Amino acid sequence: MARTPRATAIIGIGQTDWSGDWRRVRNGEKPADSVGYAAQAFQDALRDSGIPKSDIDGLIVGPTTAYERMGEVLGLNVRWGGQADAVQAILQAQMAIESGYAKVIALVYGNDQRSAGTQYGGPSAMGGQSFLSYVYHSPWGMTSQGALYALTLRRYQHERGLSEADMGQVAVAQRAWATMNDAAIQRKPITVDDYLQSRYVCEPLHVFDYCLVNDGGVALIIADAEYAERMRPDPVYILGTGRSDLNTGATSLEPRLTDYYLPAQQQAGTASYEMAGIGPDDMDVMLAYDSFSVHVPLALEGYGYCDVGGVAQFLTEKGIGPGGALPVNTHGGHLSESYMQGWNHQLEAVRQLRGEAGSRQIPGAQTVHYTSDVAGKCMSVIYGR
Amino acid sequence: MDIAPTPAPVPLVHDIPFWDSVKQKDLKLQRCADCGQFRYPAGPICAECNSEQATWERVSGKGTILSWVVFHKTYLPAYPAPHTVIAVRLDEGPIMISNLEGPEPEGSWIDERVSLRYSTMPDGVVLPRFELDRAAS
Numbered sequence: 001m002a003r004t005p006r007a008t009a010i011i012g013i014g015q016t017d018w019s020g021d022w023r024r025v026r027n028g029e030k031p032a033d034s035v036g037y038a039a040q041a042f043q044d045a046l047r048d049s050g051i052p053k054s055d056i057d058g059l060i061v062g063p064t065t066a067y068e069r070m071g072e073v074l075g076l077n078v079r080w081g082g083q084a085d086a087v088q089a090i091l092q093a094q095m096a097i098e099s100g101y102a103k104v105i106a107l108v109y110g111n112d113q114r115s116a117g118t119q120y121g122g123p124s125a126m127g128g129q130s131f132l133s134y135v136y137h138s139p140w141g142m143t144s145q146g147a148l149y150a151l152t153l154r155r156y157q158h159e160r161g162l163s164e165a166d167m168g169q170v171a172v173a174q175r176a177w178a179t180m181n182d183a184a185i186q187r188k189p190i191t192v193d194d195y196l197q198s199r200y201v202c203e204p205l206h207v208f209d210y211c212l213v214n215d216g217g218v219a220l221i222i223a224d225a226e227y228a229e230r231m232r233p234d235p236v237y238i239l240g241t242g243r244s245d246l247n248t249g250a251t252s253l254e255p256r257l258t259d260y261y262l263p264a265q266q267q268a269g270t271a272s273y274e275m276a277g278i279g280p281d282d283m284d285v286m287l288a289y290d291s292f293s294v295h296v297p298l299a300l301e302g303y304g305y306c307d308v309g310g311v312a313q314f315l316t317e318k319g320i321g322p323g324g325a326l327p328v329n330t331h332g333g334h335l336s337e338s339y340m341q342g343w344n345h346q347l348e349a350v351r352q353l354r355g356e357a358g359s360r361q362i363p364g365a366q367t368v369h370y371t372s373d374v375a376g377k378c379m380s381v382i383y384g385r
Numbered sequence: 386m387d388i389a390p391t392p393a394p395v396p397l398v399h400d401i402p403f404w405d406s407v408k409q410k411d412l413k414l415q416r417c418a419d420c421g422q423f424r425y426p427a428g429p430i431c432a433e434c435n436s437e438q439a440t441w442e443r444v445s446g447k448g449t450i451l452s453w454v455v456f457h458k459t460y461l462p463a464y465p466a467p468h469t470v471i472a473v474r475l476d477e478g479p480i481m482i483s484n485l486e487g488p489e490p491e492g493s494w495i496d497e498r499v500s501l502r503y504s505t506m507p508d509g510v511v512l513p514r515f516e517l518d519r520a521a522s
């Protein structure tokens with residue numbers, strides 16, 4: 001059965017106060033645990049949707065909370081549910097609704113990674129065993145997700161000619177967007193010089209290339225289109241989705257070091273473009289999962305926004321910041337807004353399409369493209385009005 | 386004085402012969418008995434031809450640097466910053482993540498030829514590492 005564009009739509013979005021959560025945690029407070037952040041975000045999304053809670057018949061929770069406990073806390077006894085990361089949750093909700101397993105699905109995510117001191121590198125790297133490449137090389141001192149991306153970037157720079165100053169444009173652009181976003185945690189503008197002078201964490205990656213690690217929650221309500229249109233005038237439709245993975249040689253980093261995930265990105269992108277009936281030239285906003293800034297140039301090439309090998313020129317001549325030809329991560333992304341593991345990007349897509357993005361609003365935005373490339377899983381979601 | 390322990394290998398059952406060969410300073414990799422493909426990490430079947438038959442074979446220890454990084458933050462007590470890591474394409478095919486010992490290349494490390502050596506960590510653990518292959522240059 002073919003996937004149908006506009007069969008599903010987002011009708012509610014919610015979040016916690018990320019910058020407030022950040023300040024409180026830095027002051028040594030522990031405002032909530034992961035379930036608590038998720039519950040606050042759910043309340044916000046439910047209010048935003050205007051629907052009765054009793055209409056929700058599906059629940060997908062992020063990987064950082066236990067599914068059964070989350071359902072218990074929210075009082076949701078559903079006929080379809082599960083646990084997934086941000087983009088897989090979107091795809092699963094779409095599949096469940098299209099195949100009739102549910103009509104209205106709540107997607108909730110909460111994370112107390114900052115206050116809990118979650119380690120993304122070192123001897124107890126979070127979730128490392130389930131991604132062997134994160135821990136396999138630790139006898140040689142290779143640890144942390146950032147280091148994997150640093151290794152990728154170094155080879156990419158060598159092969160495709162992306163200088164450190166070119167690379168700095170990603171973090172600079174995203175910070176420029178974040179200055180127009182009250183919810184963003186880091187709002188102080190930076191320049192390419194600031195970037196170049198900043199410290200390395202794992203060279204060639206600078207501190208500005210790393211996502212923030214912070215507490216918070218995000219929630220979305222996704223429904224079938226008929227219900228969505230009945231409940232609100234401005235549903236945000238899923239126009240296209242696509243997925244493709246590269247697993248061969250994953251532990252020893254072959255897909256990262258020699259392909260930069262390119263074939264999988266191209267396949268996932270094409271599948272979503274064919275479903276939506278539009279392509280990269282039609283996108284008003286592009287949102288790329290960015291646990292590290294490296295994701296952005298790889299995604300721009302992989303999803304066809306520029307020629308392979310042409311991203312340095314694209315960043316310089318076209319631009320991805322305010323005033324640039326292609327607005328990318330207009331909320332500031334994980335680098336400047338909040339590290340909500342891809343969930344916050346979905347909220348930005350909805351805000352841009354509803355015209356609720358304040359001073360960073362792209363006028364008349366009709367289409368938003370979200371891309372995610374994590375551990376070889378390449379996914380593409382196109383949203384539209 | 387305390388000696389920081391070398392991070393232990395993740396316990397993969399198919400890797401035991403690999404680590405045994407390292408301990409004996411005679412590096413061997415798993416190789417498909419049917420199609421000849423080398424496997425690293427070792428595994429239960431051949432991803433190329435599905436064969437369940439494999440042998441353990443000594444490798445040349447020669448390779449080429451694919452990429453390198455420098456840790457400026459200490460994550461592991463055994464590896465205080467600054468600490469470098471390299472990715473090496475072995476002549477037999479697999480990529481190994483390891484460290485470069487001895488003289489470092491000027492400028493880019495990519496495409497430098499390297500050869501295997503064994504180094505003993507302060508806690509006695511033997512690791513396969515690489516040094517620049519001066520004979521090749």
Ligand SMILES: [Zn+2]
Nearest residue numbers: 417420431434
């Ligand atoms: Zn084989």
